[in-house]
Amino acid sequence: MKKIISALSIIIVTTTSCVTSLQPLVTYKTAIADYRIEGTWRQDEQEYTVQKTFNSDFFKKNKKDLEKSRKEDNGRLSEKDKKDSALFSKSYIIKYTKNGIQYLLFGSMIKLNSGLFMNFTPVDVTITDSTTKEPEINLSNRLDSYTIARVQFTNSNIMKLDFIDGGYLYDQIKTGHMKIKNETDELYDTFLITASTKELQQFLEKYGNDSRFFNKENSVTLNRKS
Amino acid sequence: MKKKYWELNHPVLRILQHLAFWVLSFFVFLYIFKTGVKPEKVDYVYTSLFQLSLIPAVYINLELLLPKLGNRKRILFYLLSLIALIILFAWINYNFFDNWSAKVFPDYFFISYFTFREIVLFFIVYIIITMLLKLSKSWFLVSWLQKELLEKEKQKAEVELKALKAQINPHFFFNTLNSIYSMALDKDDRLPGTVLQLSDLMRYFLYGSRDNFIPLEKDLTVVKEYIALQKLRSNAQLDIETKISGEIRDQQIAPLLLITFLENAFKHGAKGSSGNTFIKLDIKVEKNKLNFTIENNKGIIDEVNTGDHNGLGLENVKRQLELLYPGKHLLNIKDEQDRFVVALQLSL
Numbered sequence: 279m280k281k282i283i284s285a286l287s288i289i290i291v292t293t294t295s296c297v298t299s300l301q302p303l304v305t306y307k308t309a310i311a312d313y314r315i316e317g318t319w320r321q322d323e324q325e326y327t328v329q330k331t332f333n334s335d336f337f338k339k340n341k342k343d344l345e346k347s348r349k350e351d352n353g354r355l356s357e358k359d360k361k362d363s364a365l366f367s368k369s370y371i372i373k374y375t376k377n378g379i380q381y382l383l384f385g386s387m388i389k390l391n392s393g394l395f396m397n398f399t400p401v402d403v404t405i406t407d408s409t410t411k412e413p414e415i416n417l418s419n420r421l422d423s424y425t426i427a428r429v430q431f432t433n434s435n436i437m438k439l440d441f442i443d444g445g446y447l448y449d450q451i452k453t454g455h456m457k458i459k460n461e462t463d464e465l466y467d468t469f470l471i472t473a474s475t476k477e478l479q480q481f482l483e484k485y486g487n488d489s490r491f492f493n494k495e496n497s498v499t500l501n502r503k504s
Numbered sequence: 505m506k507k508k509y510w511e512l513n514h515p516v517l518r519i520l521q522h523l524a525f526w527v528l529s530f531f532v533f534l535y536i537f538k539t540g541v542k543p544e545k546v547d548y549v550y551t552s553l554f555q556l557s558l559i560p561a562v563y564i565n566l567e568l569l570l571p572k573l574g575n576r577k578r579i580l581f582y583l584l585s586l587i588a589l590i591i592l593f594a595w596i597n598y599n600f601f602d603n604w605s606a607k608v609f610p611d612y613f614f615i616s617y618f619t620f621r622e623i624v625l626f627f628i629v630y631i632i633i634t635m636l637l638k639l640s641k642s643w644f645l646v647s648w649l650q651k652e653l654l655e656k657e658k659q660k661a662e663v664e665l666k667a668l669k670a671q672i673n674p675h676f677f678f679n680t681l682n683s684i685y686s687m688a689l690d691k692d693d694r695l696p697g698t699v700l701q702l703s704d705l706m707r708y709f710l711y712g713s714r715d716n717f718i719p720l721e722k723d724l725t726v727v728k729e730y731i732a733l734q735k736l737r738s739n740a741q742l743d744i745e746t747k748i749s750g751e752i753r754d755q756q757i758a759p760l761l762l763i764t765f766l767e768n769a770f771k772h773g774a775k776g777s778s779g780n781t782f783i784k785l786d787i788k789v790e791k792n793k794l795n796f797t798i799e800n801n802k803g804i805i806d807e808v809n810t811g812d813h814n815g816l817g818l819e820n821v822k823r824q825l826e827l828l829y830p831g832k833h834l835l836n837i838k839d840e841q842d843r844f845v846v847a848l849q850l851s852l
Contacts, residue, residue, distance in 0.1 A: 454545030456613040480615040484606060 295444040296496065299424045299471040300461075303397040303478045304386040306364035312387055312394070314431055315370060319500035326500060327373045328385075334371035336382050336402060372398070378407025387429065390479060392486025396439070397424040423470065426478070428486065435502040440492040444469075447491065525637070529630075530555055537617070550601075550614050557600065561593040561627055562634045570635065590631065594623040661827045677706070679771055680733070701733040709760070716828060720755040720794070720852070724748060724787065727762055731785075734770050743782040750789030755852045758828045762787070762796060764821040765846045769800040789852070796848040802841075 311330070319326045331337055355363065369386035382402040388395050399422050428440040448469055450456035458481060462469040473481070485491055530551060537554070538547045565586060573582035600608075601616035618626070680702055687695045708726050731744060769783050786797045818837075825833045825848075832851040838844070 450613060454547075455611055457539055457544075457546045457550050457615075457617075458613070459539050477615065477617065480602065481613075484602060484615055485613060488606075 296425045296427075297442040297444040297447055297471060299397070299426060299473070299478060300421075301471075301473065301475045301478060302386070302399070302422075302424050303395060303426050303475065303482070304365075304369075304388040305475055306361045306368075308388050308479070309365050309368040309386045310389050311368040312429075314434060315385075315387070315429070315437065318503040319437060320503045321498055321500050324376065325374060325503065328370050329373070331366040331369045331371050331384070334373075336371050336373075337366070371401070375406060378405060378409065380404045380406045388479070390486055391483045394429040395426060395482055395486065396429050397426050399424045426482075428492065437500045437502075439498045439500070441496040441498070442491050443493050443496050446493070447471075525634075526555065526559065529558075546612055546614065549609070549612055553600070553605070554597065557593055557597040558627065558630050561589055562630055564589055565631055566634060566638055570638070586631065590624060590627045594620060594627050597623050597627075664823070664827065677702075677709075679767060680705075683734075698733060701729060704729060705733065716758060717756040718759045720752050720757045720789070723757050723759060723762060724752060727766060727785075727787075730763055730766055745782065745784045747785065748787045750787075752789050755789060755792070755794070757794065757850070757852060758824060761821055761824060761848075764818070765796070765798050765848070768818055768846070769798050769844065792852045794848075794850040794852055796850070797845070799843060799845045801843050 315328050316330060317328060319328065329335070365386060369384060372383040372385050374381055380403070381400065382404075383398045384401045385396050385398045388397075426442055428442075430438040430440065432438060447456065448462075451458065451460055451462070451469065458471060458477065459473040460469050460471050471478070533555060534543050534547060534551045537551050538544070540547075543551075569582060569585050569589065573579075573585060575582075598616045598618075598620050601614055605612070605614060616623070684695065684698060684702065687698060692698075705726065728746075731746060735742070735744065766785070769785075782799075782801055784797075784799045786795070788795045822835065825835060829850055834847075834849040836845075836847040838847075
């Protein structure tokens, strides 16, 4: 558990004290596509590229492997492939490079009563600069986990991501004010939300506009570069 | 008895029973709903609120719908009302946790962790459990009341029986004393012996007939003594035919039954007749069954001393048979123009 959380804490570098969930907020049934998110975005000197999954370099690179596995299965799509395809068709790959490491995140969006939300999960980490001192991270054996943010477009060129304040959430759980399934690690004082997708959606439908769950420290404002 | 009923239905006891049920239910829910290893404050709040939505639905059903509509004629209305009740409160429960709780309890964060269908199931289960509890309690009370009723009926029968016996004895003695009075007027020599026999019979009536049942053998001895007593005061024209057969030992019978019929035969037959008179008595015991038949010819002049006591003996004995031999006796009385026949069959 700690390994996963530590790996994510390295990958989700833009914010501190984010909430990590074991279950995704978005599924292939509830995912929506929003063209406004596509493009290159900038925060200070950091650039982020958002591409539709099927159009992304990552997908193109791995397409041969996918087709090969399908051929082995007589070209038929398995149930999982069908669900993945449905989700990929409405989801995005977010790419950015930091300290000589390229991070790829898989993001999908959902529209709830209280607004637009996105969940992120890391898909690939590649060292691009051989001189980097960062350790290599192998994601192949990891368990998927998700970070959730509220997405707000001020206009077509400004996008704000409000990550859920993990510190506040953790305090509420610890003081017995919040009822949501979780696993806590007393030793490292960390926690992981283990609630189901449906419960996550219900929670955000109800509390997605509650300002107590979002603060400036956990917000990222991105400006469109192209 | 009243005390016990009071104890079973005392409002404080009822409240305590209901309280115990809901407290137990609360802790069962708490351990179902808790998210961590042990229940947190929010689990207590959530469980309390969840249960609060169940309570009105349960009591509306138990106190309003079930008593007013829970019968065969209104069963359809009852079921429809119950469905509406469950849906309404399940909807309230679902919406409270999913929407309204944020306004009522802004410092607590929870949602409806169950689907609407699951909440409906919770309500159905609780409605059924509480109805079964109420029915089992009602069944217990009804069974207790039935027992009470039977006990009271038994007591009532015993009192009535004692009263009947108390009526039979004087009745018999009035008749016998009337006979003795007649003998005294006639200056009959048999009078002293008659008085002695009467004294023996009185002893039997006073001390021997206190029990509901006595040995048949003893009762038949009294019957014989009674006949002897009547023979003493009767005229020579009286023809008494007595036949007793079968296994009379180890059998029990209610006292004073047979003698009442005998007394009746003497009163209306032998005493009142001016011509040849007869009394035929046949007692037969076969396989725990007693067949008693007494036949007498009817007198032209009936009993001298009539009034309120006339026919009282037979009525009393009929009532005694109903109380002591319910469904176990067959009494047939033939009141013909010139003869009177009583046939009694008893399961001993």
